[in-house]
Amino acid sequence: MKKPAKAPANNGHDHRHCVEDALSAAERLCAQKGLRFTPLRRRVLELVWSSHKPVGAYALLDELRSEDLGSAPPTIYRALDFLIENGLIHRIEKMNAFVGCSHPGETHRGFFLICNQCGNAEELDSDSVAEAITSSASRRGFVPRDMTLEVTGLCGECRRQN
Template structure:
């Protein structure tokens, strides 16, 4: 499966059109393989989430959809978000109550996010060693880890002056 373009640390001047196109193509392929409906609203919500690498809240999505004829009632948009999360196409950033595109749709999700407190960009990173350590610690305590998301806040290289 082709992966959507990943957020670059210097993503401030980044054109997201390519990211959106890759995310839509990956979603179409995943939905076809699982025989799922990729409705116009689900597609549009995914486009809006991928239009930036900054996490976007549900109310901002609702505002964007208000003038579109896709059904912008809160329950409808939340169902679209739930569908996208359940199928590994987006992630929810808990601390911000916001959503960000998944850089590896259809794969095992052990999401780790670097969230810049200056510009708001969120970059999904891989860290299997950390995931394995968390799972091992949980197993030693008789706990089976199912999902894990680590959210790390700080200042990105671009905001620190390209360091």
């Protein structure tokens, strides 16, 4: 498995700010909830945010092994579970991978646009999409408990390059 890819430099985007903001939000959230933000959890979050591309657990594990931070799959999965449970990352089911949450600690739906070409995933914040799905489900007598939507296609940057 390859290491988590670095995000391309798009339109002056400095990805270090994304990582710094995610780490700061996680520190605040853990302090508010009285949770331990261990060095391993911190590093896993940092690696997940090292790109806007979803990253798999084994790619994370390879990086952690090279840094002597963890060598067993249960180690990485416990850290990932903690980050998911506390609203700091999302799991992209289709790719069996993880991506940073752009609304850390907030209860919200996971809607993602995933580029087939560059692999970046962008989280959408859309109450109208959630309402449309909930309304359609309700008409069928179904009550949604959890909702994640993954839409694949080409991002604007890749479309401009083609």
